[in-house]
Amino acid sequence: MLRRFFRRPEPEPSPNAPDDRVRPAILVREGEVADLRTHTPANLAAFQRWYADREIAELLRHDLEPLNAVQSRGYFETFILPLSNRGVCYAIHDHETGELVGTTAITDITTTKDGSISGLFRIVIGEKDLWGRGLGTDATKLVLQEAFDDHDLDEVRLEVFRHNPRAIAAYRRVGFRVTGEHVEWISRRRVELHVLEMTISADEFWERYPDTEPDWDDDSDDVDGETAEAEDTYGPETADTADENTRDDDLTAEGDVPAVEAENDSLPEQAHVPPKD
Numbered sequence: 542m543l544r545r546f547f548r549r550p551e552p553e554p555s556p557n558a559p560d561d562r563v564r565p566a567i568l569v570r571e572g573e574v575a576d577l578r579t580h581t582p583a584n585l586a587a588f589q590r591w592y593a594d595r596e597i598a599e600l601l602r603h604d605l606e607p608l609n610a611v612q613s614r615g616y617f618e619t620f621i622l623p624l625s626n627r628g629v630c631y632a633i634h635d636h637e638t639g640e641l642v643g644t645t646a647i648t649d650i651t652t653t654k655d656g657s658i659s660g661l662f663r664i665v666i667g668e669k670d671l672w673g674r675g676l677g678t679d680a681t682k683l684v685l686q687e688a689f690d691d692h693d694l695d696e697v698r699l700e701v702f703r704h705n706p707r708a709i710a711a712y713r714r715v716g717f718r719v720t721g722e723h724v725e726w727i728s729r730r731r732v733e734l735h736v737l738e739m740t741i742s743a744d745e746f747w748e749r750y751p752d753t754e755p756d757w758d759d760d761s762d763d764v765d766g767e768t769a770e771a772e773d774t775y776g777p778e779t780a781d782t783a784d785e786n787t788r789d790d791d792l793t794a795e796g797d798v799p800a801v802e803a804e805n806d807s808l809p810e811q812a813h814v815p816p817k818d
Protein backbone atom coordinates (compact mmCIF):
# COMPACT_ATOMS: atom_id res chain seq x y z
CA MET A 542 0.00 0.00 0.00
CA LEU A 543 2.74 2.44 1.07
CA ARG A 544 4.73 1.58 -2.00
CA ARG A 545 2.01 2.98 -4.22
CA PHE A 546 2.64 6.45 -2.77
CA PHE A 547 6.31 6.36 -3.77
CA ARG A 548 5.84 4.89 -7.20
CA ARG A 549 7.22 7.11 -9.97
CA PRO A 550 4.58 8.50 -12.27
CA GLU A 551 4.46 6.88 -15.70
CA PRO A 552 6.46 8.97 -18.23
CA GLU A 553 4.40 10.78 -20.83
CA PRO A 554 4.63 8.91 -24.14
CA SER A 555 6.60 10.76 -26.80
CA PRO A 556 4.26 12.16 -29.46
CA ASN A 557 6.44 10.52 -32.10
CA ALA A 558 6.57 7.11 -30.47
CA PRO A 559 4.90 4.33 -32.43
CA ASP A 560 1.45 3.79 -31.12
CA ASP A 561 1.24 0.18 -29.96
CA ARG A 562 -2.50 0.49 -29.99
CA VAL A 563 -2.40 0.89 -33.78
CA ARG A 564 -4.41 -1.96 -35.11
CA PRO A 565 -2.52 -4.85 -36.70
CA ALA A 566 -2.03 -4.73 -40.46
CA ILE A 567 -5.36 -4.69 -42.23
CA LEU A 568 -5.81 -5.67 -45.84
CA VAL A 569 -6.78 -2.55 -47.79
CA ARG A 570 -6.72 -3.85 -51.37
CA GLU A 571 -5.82 -7.21 -52.81
CA GLY A 572 -4.04 -7.45 -56.15
CA GLU A 573 -2.71 -10.26 -58.29
CA VAL A 574 0.93 -9.75 -57.38
CA ALA A 575 0.83 -7.23 -54.54
CA ASP A 576 -1.51 -6.40 -51.69
CA LEU A 577 -1.91 -3.07 -49.89
CA ARG A 578 -2.13 -3.24 -46.11
CA THR A 579 -2.07 -0.70 -43.32
CA HIS A 580 1.37 0.06 -41.88
CA THR A 581 2.14 -1.11 -38.36
CA PRO A 582 4.95 -0.06 -35.96
CA ALA A 583 6.59 -3.42 -36.68
CA ASN A 584 7.36 -2.20 -40.23
CA LEU A 585 9.84 0.39 -38.95
CA ALA A 586 13.00 -1.74 -39.22
CA ALA A 587 12.36 -2.65 -42.86
CA PHE A 588 11.46 0.96 -43.68
CA GLN A 589 14.72 2.17 -42.15
CA ARG A 590 16.74 -0.40 -44.12
CA TRP A 591 15.10 0.70 -47.40
CA TYR A 592 15.70 4.39 -46.78
CA ALA A 593 19.32 3.80 -45.74
CA ASP A 594 20.06 2.20 -49.11
CA ARG A 595 22.12 4.42 -51.41
CA GLU A 596 20.87 2.86 -54.65
CA ILE A 597 17.25 3.38 -53.63
CA ALA A 598 17.98 6.95 -52.51
CA GLU A 599 19.46 7.80 -55.90
CA LEU A 600 16.31 6.59 -57.64
CA LEU A 601 13.89 8.10 -55.15
CA ARG A 602 15.00 11.12 -53.19
CA HIS A 603 15.35 14.57 -54.64
CA ASP A 604 18.55 15.18 -52.66
CA LEU A 605 19.78 11.72 -53.80
CA GLU A 606 20.86 10.97 -50.22
CA PRO A 607 19.85 8.04 -48.00
CA LEU A 608 18.30 8.78 -44.61
CA ASN A 609 20.14 8.06 -41.40
CA ALA A 610 18.39 6.08 -38.66
CA VAL A 611 17.08 9.15 -36.86
CA GLN A 612 15.68 10.66 -40.04
CA SER A 613 13.98 7.49 -41.21
CA ARG A 614 12.48 6.83 -37.77
CA GLY A 615 11.13 10.37 -37.68
CA TYR A 616 9.72 10.02 -41.20
CA PHE A 617 8.06 6.70 -40.34
CA GLU A 618 6.58 7.79 -37.03
CA THR A 619 5.59 11.29 -38.04
CA PHE A 620 4.26 10.67 -41.54
CA ILE A 621 4.01 7.05 -42.60
CA LEU A 622 2.05 5.68 -39.63
CA PRO A 623 -0.34 8.65 -39.31
CA LEU A 624 -0.97 8.76 -43.07
CA SER A 625 -1.58 5.02 -43.03
CA ASN A 626 -4.11 5.46 -40.27
CA ARG A 627 -5.78 8.13 -42.40
CA GLY A 628 -5.99 5.77 -45.38
CA VAL A 629 -3.56 7.46 -47.78
CA CYS A 630 -0.36 5.49 -47.14
CA TYR A 631 -0.03 1.74 -47.50
CA ALA A 632 2.42 -1.07 -46.83
CA ILE A 633 3.00 -3.20 -49.92
CA HIS A 634 3.02 -6.95 -49.34
CA ASP A 635 3.82 -9.76 -51.75
CA HIS A 636 0.43 -11.26 -52.55
CA GLU A 637 1.76 -14.80 -52.63
CA THR A 638 4.07 -14.87 -49.61
CA GLY A 639 2.61 -12.06 -47.52
CA GLU A 640 6.11 -10.57 -47.13
CA LEU A 641 6.37 -6.82 -46.51
CA VAL A 642 8.16 -5.45 -49.58
CA GLY A 643 7.58 -1.71 -49.79
CA THR A 644 5.56 1.38 -49.08
CA THR A 645 3.40 3.68 -51.16
CA ALA A 646 1.27 6.76 -50.60
CA ILE A 647 -0.80 9.55 -52.05
CA THR A 648 0.18 12.89 -50.56
CA ASP A 649 0.01 16.62 -51.38
CA ILE A 650 -3.66 16.52 -52.32
CA THR A 651 -4.50 19.83 -53.96
CA THR A 652 -7.31 21.43 -55.89
CA THR A 653 -5.96 22.68 -59.19
CA LYS A 654 -7.01 25.89 -60.94
CA ASP A 655 -9.62 24.05 -63.00
CA GLY A 656 -11.12 22.59 -59.83
CA SER A 657 -9.77 19.05 -60.20
CA ILE A 658 -8.56 17.30 -57.09
CA SER A 659 -5.06 15.95 -57.62
CA GLY A 660 -2.79 13.79 -55.44
CA LEU A 661 0.93 12.99 -55.62
CA PHE A 662 1.87 9.31 -55.89
CA ARG A 663 4.96 7.87 -54.17
CA ILE A 664 6.26 4.31 -54.09
CA VAL A 665 9.25 2.26 -52.98
CA ILE A 666 9.68 -1.47 -53.39
CA GLY A 667 12.38 -1.65 -50.74
CA GLU A 668 13.28 -5.31 -51.22
CA LYS A 669 15.59 -4.91 -54.20
CA ASP A 670 15.81 -8.62 -55.02
CA LEU A 671 12.10 -8.41 -55.85
CA TRP A 672 12.43 -5.60 -58.39
CA GLY A 673 11.16 -6.39 -61.86
CA ARG A 674 8.56 -8.96 -60.79
CA GLY A 675 5.49 -6.82 -61.26
CA LEU A 676 5.05 -5.75 -57.63
CA GLY A 677 5.51 -2.04 -58.37
CA THR A 678 3.11 -2.08 -61.32
CA ASP A 679 0.42 -3.93 -59.39
CA ALA A 680 0.80 -1.77 -56.28
CA THR A 681 0.56 1.38 -58.42
CA LYS A 682 -2.67 0.12 -59.96
CA LEU A 683 -4.11 -0.66 -56.52
CA VAL A 684 -3.23 2.80 -55.19
CA LEU A 685 -4.90 4.40 -58.22
CA GLN A 686 -8.03 2.40 -57.47
CA GLU A 687 -7.89 3.73 -53.91
CA ALA A 688 -7.33 7.26 -55.17
CA PHE A 689 -10.13 7.31 -57.72
CA ASP A 690 -12.62 5.05 -56.00
CA ASP A 691 -12.22 5.65 -52.26
CA HIS A 692 -10.79 9.17 -52.20
CA ASP A 693 -12.62 10.60 -55.23
CA LEU A 694 -9.52 12.19 -56.75
CA ASP A 695 -9.76 13.45 -60.34
CA GLU A 696 -6.10 12.87 -61.18
CA VAL A 697 -2.92 11.45 -59.73
CA ARG A 698 0.44 12.95 -60.59
CA LEU A 699 4.00 11.88 -59.86
CA GLU A 700 7.59 12.87 -60.39
CA VAL A 701 10.19 10.39 -61.58
CA PHE A 702 13.85 10.82 -62.44
CA ARG A 703 14.81 10.36 -66.07
CA HIS A 704 17.53 7.96 -64.88
CA ASN A 705 14.89 5.56 -63.47
CA PRO A 706 13.66 3.58 -66.52
CA ARG A 707 12.21 0.79 -64.41
CA ALA A 708 9.86 3.16 -62.62
CA ILE A 709 8.96 4.97 -65.85
CA ALA A 710 8.09 1.63 -67.50
CA ALA A 711 5.91 0.59 -64.55
CA TYR A 712 4.06 3.93 -64.54
CA ARG A 713 3.50 3.85 -68.32
CA ARG A 714 2.13 0.33 -68.10
CA VAL A 715 -0.54 1.49 -65.64
CA GLY A 716 -1.44 4.44 -67.88
CA PHE A 717 0.51 7.45 -66.62
CA ARG A 718 1.59 9.82 -69.39
CA VAL A 719 4.36 12.38 -69.36
CA THR A 720 2.93 15.88 -68.88
CA GLY A 721 6.06 17.88 -68.17
CA GLU A 722 9.71 17.89 -67.26
CA HIS A 723 11.98 20.06 -65.16
CA VAL A 724 15.57 20.16 -64.01
CA GLU A 725 16.65 20.48 -60.38
CA TRP A 726 20.15 21.51 -59.35
CA ILE A 727 21.55 19.30 -56.60
CA SER A 728 24.15 21.65 -55.18
CA ARG A 729 25.64 19.13 -52.77
CA ARG A 730 26.48 16.80 -55.66
CA ARG A 731 26.88 19.54 -58.28
CA VAL A 732 24.65 17.64 -60.68
CA GLU A 733 21.46 18.36 -62.59
CA LEU A 734 18.50 16.12 -61.84
CA HIS A 735 16.14 15.60 -64.78
CA VAL A 736 12.65 15.04 -63.46
CA LEU A 737 9.70 13.83 -65.54
CA GLU A 738 6.20 14.80 -64.46
CA MET A 739 3.54 12.18 -65.17
CA THR A 740 -0.23 12.25 -64.71
CA ILE A 741 -3.25 9.96 -65.04
CA SER A 742 -6.87 11.06 -64.73
CA ALA A 743 -9.67 9.03 -63.22
CA ASP A 744 -11.32 8.77 -66.65
CA GLU A 745 -8.12 7.49 -68.25
CA PHE A 746 -7.70 4.93 -65.50
CA TRP A 747 -11.27 3.58 -65.66
CA GLU A 748 -11.05 3.43 -69.44
CA ARG A 749 -7.91 1.33 -69.14
CA TYR A 750 -9.28 -0.87 -66.36
CA PRO A 751 -13.05 -0.98 -66.92
CA ASP A 752 -13.35 -4.19 -64.91
CA THR A 753 -12.21 -2.41 -61.77
CA GLU A 754 -14.58 0.54 -62.11
CA PRO A 755 -16.94 0.76 -59.16
CA ASP A 756 -20.65 0.57 -59.71
CA TRP A 757 -21.54 4.24 -59.24
CA ASP A 758 -25.26 3.43 -58.93
CA ASP A 759 -24.57 1.29 -55.90
CA ASP A 760 -24.65 3.75 -53.03
CA SER A 761 -24.50 1.05 -50.35
CA ASP A 762 -21.01 2.29 -49.43
CA ASP A 763 -22.49 5.54 -48.21
CA VAL A 764 -24.88 3.95 -45.79
CA ASP A 765 -22.66 4.07 -42.74
CA GLY A 766 -21.01 7.35 -43.64
CA GLU A 767 -18.04 6.04 -45.58
CA THR A 768 -18.14 8.98 -47.97
CA ALA A 769 -17.94 11.43 -45.11
CA GLU A 770 -15.02 9.51 -43.67
CA ALA A 771 -13.11 9.80 -46.95
CA GLU A 772 -13.58 13.57 -46.90
CA ASP A 773 -12.25 13.76 -43.37
CA THR A 774 -9.10 12.02 -44.49
CA TYR A 775 -7.62 15.19 -45.88
CA GLY A 776 -7.78 17.44 -42.86
CA PRO A 777 -8.04 21.20 -42.87
CA GLU A 778 -6.52 23.53 -45.40
CA THR A 779 -3.33 25.17 -44.33
CA ALA A 780 -2.42 28.82 -44.74
CA ASP A 781 0.85 28.13 -46.53
CA THR A 782 -0.92 26.28 -49.32
CA ALA A 783 -3.72 28.74 -49.83
CA ASP A 784 -3.04 29.44 -53.48
CA GLU A 785 -3.25 25.78 -54.43
CA ASN A 786 -5.94 25.05 -51.88
CA THR A 787 -4.14 22.04 -50.47
CA ARG A 788 -6.34 19.52 -48.71
CA ASP A 789 -3.57 17.46 -47.14
CA ASP A 790 -1.02 19.21 -45.01
CA ASP A 791 1.31 16.22 -44.76
CA LEU A 792 4.53 15.97 -46.73
CA THR A 793 3.68 19.07 -48.72
CA ALA A 794 6.94 20.82 -47.96
CA GLU A 795 9.06 18.10 -49.54
CA GLY A 796 12.04 20.08 -48.34
CA ASP A 797 15.39 18.45 -48.64
CA VAL A 798 16.75 17.26 -45.35
CA PRO A 799 19.34 19.91 -44.52
CA ALA A 800 22.88 18.68 -45.04
CA VAL A 801 23.76 19.25 -41.41
CA GLU A 802 20.93 16.99 -40.34
CA ALA A 803 21.90 14.30 -42.78
CA GLU A 804 25.32 14.13 -41.19
CA ASN A 805 24.21 14.30 -37.60
CA ASP A 806 22.68 11.19 -36.11
CA SER A 807 22.27 12.82 -32.72
CA LEU A 808 19.72 15.45 -33.71
CA PRO A 809 16.50 15.20 -31.74
CA GLU A 810 13.73 13.47 -33.65
CA GLN A 811 11.52 16.53 -33.29
CA ALA A 812 13.90 18.49 -35.53
CA HIS A 813 12.84 16.62 -38.65
CA VAL A 814 12.01 18.30 -41.88
CA PRO A 815 9.79 15.98 -43.93
CA PRO A 816 12.18 14.11 -46.21
CA LYS A 817 11.75 14.66 -49.92
CA ASP A 818 11.06 11.56 -52.00
Ligand SMILES: CC(C)(COP(=O)(O)OP(=O)(O)OC[C@H]1O[C@@H](n2cnc3c(N)ncnc32)[C@H](O)[C@@H]1OP(=O)(O)O)[C@@H](O)C(=O)NCCC(=O)NCCS
Pocket residue numbers: 597600601664665666667671672673674675676677678679700701702705706707708710711714
Ligand atom coordinates in the same frame (compact mmCIF):
# COMPACT_ATOMS: atom_id res chain seq x y z
C1 LIG B 1 10.19 1.71 -59.37
C2 LIG B 1 9.65 0.50 -58.67
C3 LIG B 1 8.52 0.89 -57.75
C4 LIG B 1 9.08 -0.45 -59.73
O1 LIG B 1 8.65 -1.62 -59.09
P1 LIG B 1 9.05 -3.04 -59.70
O2 LIG B 1 8.28 -4.07 -58.95
O3 LIG B 1 10.52 -3.16 -59.71
O4 LIG B 1 8.50 -2.87 -61.21
P2 LIG B 1 7.69 -3.88 -62.10
O5 LIG B 1 8.33 -5.22 -62.08
O6 LIG B 1 6.25 -3.83 -61.76
O7 LIG B 1 7.82 -3.19 -63.54
C5 LIG B 1 9.08 -2.84 -63.99
C6 LIG B 1 9.00 -2.45 -65.45
O8 LIG B 1 10.28 -1.94 -65.81
C7 LIG B 1 10.84 -2.75 -66.82
N1 LIG B 1 12.24 -2.77 -66.49
C8 LIG B 1 12.87 -3.49 -65.57
N2 LIG B 1 14.17 -3.19 -65.55
C9 LIG B 1 14.34 -2.22 -66.45
C10 LIG B 1 15.47 -1.47 -66.88
N3 LIG B 1 16.67 -1.64 -66.36
N4 LIG B 1 15.28 -0.56 -67.86
C11 LIG B 1 14.06 -0.36 -68.39
N5 LIG B 1 12.95 -1.04 -68.01
C12 LIG B 1 13.12 -1.95 -67.06
C13 LIG B 1 10.15 -4.08 -66.74
O9 LIG B 1 10.21 -4.76 -67.97
C14 LIG B 1 8.75 -3.62 -66.37
O10 LIG B 1 8.09 -3.06 -67.47
P3 LIG B 1 7.00 -3.89 -68.34
O11 LIG B 1 5.94 -4.30 -67.38
O12 LIG B 1 6.53 -2.93 -69.36
O13 LIG B 1 7.76 -5.07 -68.89
C15 LIG B 1 10.75 -0.26 -57.85
O14 LIG B 1 11.71 -0.78 -58.75
C16 LIG B 1 11.42 0.64 -56.81
O15 LIG B 1 10.85 0.84 -55.77
N6 LIG B 1 12.61 1.17 -57.12
C17 LIG B 1 13.35 2.01 -56.14
C18 LIG B 1 12.60 3.25 -55.70
C19 LIG B 1 11.99 3.99 -56.84
O16 LIG B 1 12.57 4.11 -57.91
N7 LIG B 1 10.77 4.49 -56.61
C20 LIG B 1 10.05 5.26 -57.60
C21 LIG B 1 10.44 6.68 -57.51
S1 LIG B 1 9.56 7.68 -58.68
